[in-house]
Amino acid sequence: MKKSEKTEITITKIIESAMAEFGEKGYAGGTVNNICKTGINKGLVYHNFTGKDELYLTCLKISCEKFAKYIFENDGAADLGGYMTARMEFFDSFPNEAHIIFDALLNQPQHLSGEIDQMLEEFNGLNDRICKKTLETVTLREGIEMEDALSYFHLIQTTLNGYFSSPAFQNVDLKEKVKLHEKIIPKLLNLMLYGIAGDVANF
Numbered sequence: 001m002k003k004s005e006k007t008e009i010t011i012t013k014i015i016e017s018a019m020a021e022f023g024e025k026g027y028a029g030g031t032v033n034n035i036c037k038t039g040i041n042k043g044l045v046y047h048n049f050t051g052k053d054e055l056y057l058t059c060l061k062i063s064c065e066k067f068a069k070y071i072f073e074n075d076g077a078a079d080l081g082g083y084m085t086a087r088m089e090f091f092d093s094f095p096n097e098a099h100i101i102f103d104a105l106l107n108q109p110q111h112l113s114g115e116i117d118q119m120l121e122e123f124n125g126l127n128d129r130i131c132k133k134t135l136e137t138v139t140l141r142e143g144i145e146m147e148d149a150l151s152y153f154h155l156i157q158t159t160l161n162g163y164f165s166s167p168a169f170q171n172v173d174l175k176e177k178v179k180l181h182e183k184i185i186p187k188l189l190n191l192m193l194y195g196i197a198g199d200v201a202n203f
Contacts, residue, residue: 011048014040015062018055023096026103026174027056027112053112060104060119063097068122070094083130084186091178102178106165127157131189138193156188 017038022030032052036042049055067090071077076086091098101123104116131153132146140149163169164177172180 007048010040010044013038014045014048014055015058019059019062019096019100022056022059022103023099026099026107027052027109028107030056057112057115057119059100060116063094063100064119064123066094066097067101068126071126077126077129078133080130080134080189083126084182088182091182095175098178099174102181103174105161106177106181128153134189134193153192156192160184160188 017035017040021035032045036045070090071086074086076083104120108116132150135146135149164181169177
């Protein structure tokens with residue numbers, strides 16, 4: 001076997017172990033030592049990666065790319081209903097990837113914020129694309145432009161993620177956070193588009 005092939009196999013094993021580690025424990029709880037407990041030589045880890053940060057970012061990049069590919073291959077980019085269905089199917093089928101993405105969204109280590117934001121661009125871009133498509137199916141109120149509506153959508157996203165990052169959820173398991181987060185999103189989008197008042201004439 002060629003040296004390059006051995007290196008590729010080693011890197012694959014390291015990444016698989018890192019995906020499982022960060023998928024279960026997030027960045028804060030994940031360690032290189034635990035990654036090596038699967039039988040990987042620590043020297044080989046540091047020969048191929050600079051350390052925990054690079055491993056985490058690599059896992060996040062893989063997770064986001066896999067998410068985007070799944071959405072497009074399963075007709076999830078056409079409309080909101082298809083997107084939410086494909087999104088939930090992905091999170092159910094690939095829990096490690098789901099937890100890594102949500103860990104980056106909700107528990108972002110500050111010293112990696114710039115790199116993480118770059119990794120999340122495609123994920124966030126898909127959210128924006130679906131939101132814009134959905135908004136194009138409704139008549140916006142007079143004085144409300146598409147840019148205004150998208151800005152409001154971003155505000156809702158930021159507020160929701162901040163809520164799930166707050167002390168109120170500090171003792172909630174990440175898996176449960178993901179389920180709750182995804183359950184709330186469709187309701188918030190519905191409220192954003194159609195409001196909560198059944199008869200505005202009463203005001």
